[in-house]
Amino acid sequence: MNNTPQSDWHSQSPETVLTHFAVELGQGLSSEDAQKRLNAAGPNLLTPRRSKGPLLLLLAQFHQPLIYILLFSAATTAFLEEWTDSSVIFGVVIINALIGFIQEANALKAINALARTLNISSNVLRDGQRRSIAAADLVAGDLVFLQSGDKVPADLRLLQSRELKIDESALTGESVPAEKQAQTLPAAILLADRSNMAYSSTLVSYGSALALVVSTGDNTEIGRINRLIGSAEPLETPLTRKMSEFSQLLLWVIIGCAAVTFSVGVWRGETMLNMFMASVALAVGAIPEGLPAALTITLAIGVSRMAKRNAIIRKLPAVETLGSTTVICSDKTGTLTQNQMTVQFVHAGGEVFEVSGSGYTPDGNFSSDKQPIDPTLKPALLECLKAGLLCNDARLVADADNWSIEGDPTEAALLVAAHKAGLHQASVSEDHPRLDAIPFESEYQFMATLNRNLTADARHIYLKGSLESLLERCDNAFSADMQLQALDKNRLNRQAEAFAAQGLRVLAFARADHGDDAVDHREVHGGLTFLGLQAMIDPPRPEAARAIAACYKAGIAVKMITGDHPVTALAIAKQLNMQHTERVISGTELQNFSDADYRQHVKHCDVFARIAPEQKLQLVQALQANGQVVAMTGDGVNDAPALRQANIGVAMGLGGTEVAKEAAAMVLTDDHFATIEAAVEEGRGVFDNLVKFIAWTLPTNLGEGLLITAAVFANVALPITPLQILWINMTTAVLLGLMLAFEPKEPGLMLRKPRSPKQAVLTKRLVFRICLVGFLLLAGAFGLFEWELSHNETLTKARTVAVNVFVFGELFYLFNCRSLDYSMFRVGVFSNPWLIFGVVSMTLLQLLFTYWQPMQALFGSSAIGGDEWLLILGVSIVIYAAIGLEKLIFRRFGRRR
Numbered sequence: 001m002n003n004t005p006q007s008d009w010h011s012q013s014p015e016t017v018l019t020h021f022a023v024e025l026g027q028g029l030s031s032e033d034a035q036k037r038l039n040a041a042g043p044n045l046l047t048p049r050r051s052k053g054p055l056l057l058l059l060a061q062f063h064q065p066l067i068y069i070l071l072f073s074a075a076t077t078a079f080l081e082e083w084t085d086s087s088v089i090f091g092v093v094i095i096n097a098l099i100g101f102i103q104e105a106n107a108l109k110a111i112n113a114l115a116r117t118l119n120i121s122s123n124v125l126r127d128g129q130r131r132s133i134a135a136a137d138l139v140a141g142d143l144v145f146l147q148s149g150d151k152v153p154a155d156l157r158l159l160q161s162r163e164l165k166i167d168e169s170a171l172t173g174e175s176v177p178a179e180k181q182a183q184t185l186p187a188a189i190l191l192a193d194r195s196n197m198a199y200s201s202t203l204v205s206y207g208s209a210l211a212l213v214v215s216t217g218d219n220t221e222i223g224r225i226n227r228l229i230g231s232a233e234p235l236e237t238p239l240t241r242k243m244s245e246f247s248q249l250l251l252w253v254i255i256g257c258a259a260v261t262f263s264v265g266v267w268r269g270e271t272m273l274n275m276f277m278a279s280v281a282l283a284v285g286a287i288p289e290g291l292p293a294a295l296t297i298t299l300a301i302g303v304s305r306m307a308k309r310n311a312i313i314r315k316l317p318a319v320e321t322l323g324s325t326t327v328i329c330s331d332k333t334g335t336l337t338q339n340q341m342t343v344q345f346v347h348a349g350g351e352v353f354e355v356s357g358s359g360y361t362p363d364g365n366f367s368s369d370k371q372p373i374d375p376t377l378k379p380a381l382l383e384c385l386k387a388g389l390l391c392n393d394a395r396l397v398a399d400a401d402n403w404s405i406e407g408d409p410t411e412a413a414l415l416v417a418a419h420k421a422g423l424h425q426a427s428v429s430e431d432h433p434r435l436d437a438i439p440f441e442s443e444y445q446f447m448a449t450l451n452r453n454l455t456a457d458a459r460h461i462y463l464k465g466s467l468e469s470l471l472e473r474c475d476n477a478f479s480a481d482m483q484l485q486a487l488d489k490n491r492l493n494r495q496a497e498a499f500a501a502q503g504l505r506v507l508a509f510a511r512a513d514h515g516d517d518a519v520d521h522r523e524v525h526g527g528l529t530f531l532g533l534q535a536m537i538d539p540p541r542p543e544a545a546r547a548i549a550a551c552y553k554a555g556i557a558v559k560m561i562t563g564d565h566p567v568t569a570l571a572i573a574k575q576l577n578m579q580h581t582e583r584v585i586s587g588t589e590l591q592n593f594s595d596a597d598y599r600q601h602v603k604h605c606d607v608f609a610r611i612a613p614e615q616k617l618q619l620v621q622a623l624q625a626n627g628q629v630v631a632m633t634g635d636g637v638n639d640a641p642a643l644r645q646a647n648i649g650v651a652m653g654l655g656g657t658e659v660a661k662e663a664a665a666m667v668l669t670d671d672h673f674a675t676i677e678a679a680v681e682e683g684r685g686v687f688d689n690l691v692k693f694i695a696w697t698l699p700t701n702l703g704e705g706l707l708i709t710a711a712v713f714a715n716v717a718l719p720i721t722p723l724q725i726l727w728i729n730m731t732t733a734v735l736l737g738l739m740l741a742f743e744p745k746e747p748g749l750m751l752r753k754p755r756s757p758k759q760a761v762l763t764k765r766l767v768f769r770i771c772l773v774g775f776l777l778l779a780g781a782f783g784l785f786e787w788e789l790s791h792n793e794t795l796t797k798a799r800t801v802a803v804n805v806f807v808f809g810e811l812f813y814l815f816n817c818r819s820l821d822y823s824m825f826r827v828g829v830f831s832n833p834w835l836i837f838g839v840v841s842m843t844l845l846q847l848l849f850t851y852w853q854p855m856q857a858l859f860g861s862s863a864i865g866g867d868e869w870l871l872i873l874g875v876s877i878v879i880y881a882a883i884g885l886e887k888l889i890f891r892r893f894g895r896r897r
Helices: 014-020 031-041 054-060 065-079 083-116 221-226 238-267 272-286 291-308 317-324 379-390 409-420 425-431 467-471 489-501 542-553 566-575 587-591 595-604 613-625 637-645 658-663 673-713 722-735 737-742 764-790 795-817 833-851 853-859 866-892
Strands: 121-126 129-134 143-147 155-167 203-215 311-313 327-330 342-348 351-355 366-368 371-373 395-398 403-406 434-441 446-453 458-465 474-478 484-486 504-514 528-537 557-561 607-609 630-634 648-652 666-668
Touching (some): 143 155, 155 434, 291 673, 311 673, 327 673, 342 379, 342 409, 342 489, 351 379, 379 528, 403 409, 458 467, 467 504, 467 528, 489 566, 557 566, 613 637, 630 673, 637 658, 666 673, 673 722, 673 737, 673 764, 737 833, 764 795, 764 866
Parallel strands (some): 327 557, 327 630
Antiparallel strands (some): 121 143, 311 666, 351 366, 366 371, 446 458, 458 504, 474 484
């Protein structure tokens, strides 16, 4: 009954293992016993992987090319006994490292917290009842049901197995799923050959099984491997890689410019010490110290915002790629529709019956030709409803307030319809115990159960599935009074199409007599008796229609890809006001297209029906071949290849399998299509804010570098010292620039066309703007510096004026950067309270810099008068007006960014 590691479970018989863990096969553990074991062994969770410790994470912040320059400058100034300069440079480096350390730790913590919200659930047998519990609550001795699409929640010894295949590549490296069975194996056998074991974190790709938990948490095989892993996931995206490359380039440009500046000054007769300090000033001015922290913070805020809108980002590149999405391929059921199926019609014994009521509350009546009927007087109707109840793995649960389900919504609808006719699941299942089952697989398009009728002492196989799959297996049908009659396939097909034309999903039912206690595919290949059809509706979500309309306005195409009947798919598409609904392409048609035709049809059609899961991958590839950036939804095992292939794989958090979630970049916690549209909007907003910060910070570095270079070439004193440059860069980056990360999304964000992934972060127009602001800062600071000196003011006062030109020039330019195309009045002056807080704080801090004696002593500043402030504000207003005019000109001529 313990949870200690043991490697020989595969060599023990099922009976021996059951005895060891003190559990009965038909009962499972009691809730009380399970709780005791959970308290003793702890939750079924892996100890989090050891990431970099706090010290290593902090030291890693110094491992950046641009920081090397600052460290070298600080060390050299210390060697020259310029203690103030050295201390401040070191201080700035440490502050920058602390900001990076805090933000990276918080970002990794946030991602780990989001990952924990994607809890795995398991179906177990406890107290003699099948129930769904969190995998973390599993204990050794639990009986677990496995089926296609599940993630194995612990190390398991298989007790019963049916056509089970498990993908163990994460554990063994084998790319082909391993076939499993329950027979006892020799003790001396390798892990990869233990076919009667299922190991934690592997993925069930086919079949079903009943298994016993033998190890949980760190005592599992994957737990043993987990203890050997000591590194965390890197927090890196394509954008941060581009920024890293930019930093490498900037490093050499700065070194080159500093070397030229130093050489020119020495050649002109300046001392090496003065020229070294000038070179340090140039290097410090050209380094955008706040850029790494801003990128991390903006991405982290974006991930958090998406999580609040029910989109959990598993892979950070998705945040950026979302802004470029041009096509969303969505499943229908549960994503575009409500996923609360309701049976509205039953066709049985040659008659059509209408069923009233909706949702999972089993209240409703039956009628025929608009006349109420008593379903208990219709034996063919009852048998069809009974087939839907017995060939079913869902449960209908009565809560204090309402009815809920456990299992598939389609199966739940069958239970509700049966309940409305007086066929209650508990009593019918008790009188017809299940002996065996064939689970649903997309390859066969049906599910079958073998039930024993205790009252009639007979065994029946019940099947439910697609009409096409069952018709080819049926030889006859039941009449209204349960007499065998000829099967009219044409009439049934017409009836199914009539249902589908109303947007109804149609399931067919069949029955066969059987004489054994087991069933397999050979015994349901033919000779069945057709029972009838049940037609149900899953109405579109109102928010889905609005979200699709928003996607169209944003230049994003929406394509429905479903396994449903083509007519059903078309009816739902029209209710959602989708475009290009002139025709529906089926999976069969797709198989007959040439590659060229395939790409053209995929381009011009938006509704695809009867699509096999493996065909989703081909659709994604065809769309990508057409140059589209594809977001693809999926929830099944076979959706995983398409989710991996898509630019953004989107898995369903509620109804999706663990395989789909593992393959996806994003998980929807509510399974709604509107959440995808919301995530695209957030992705665009995140990228917008990143570009805004970059466009805001680079002109300052350019202007400072140009100012130092101009002073050296003009053979005049430096207008700004290295310490003053560091003051400008660090305080403005934290109090001004980082506030852009909190900027709300601009009006009309979803009216833009998708951004091309090939487009550079900085367009030619933004590069022009950066240069324009950089030269305006250069002209304003250098001009007022020389103006002060020409009026016999001190060098200290002239430098204070130049520093304030940069700070307030940046401050006024910040308001321009709230929107790259419009004025701040378009986005709302007070819509970002953090920015207002930053502006006020920066202003107060700059007044302290100018007038407070300790700051004057530290940074070499001095008090300035009202005339100087008017000149500084004049330059700042010119910068604001110039960019406002530039925006107006570009808007007038129809060009943006």
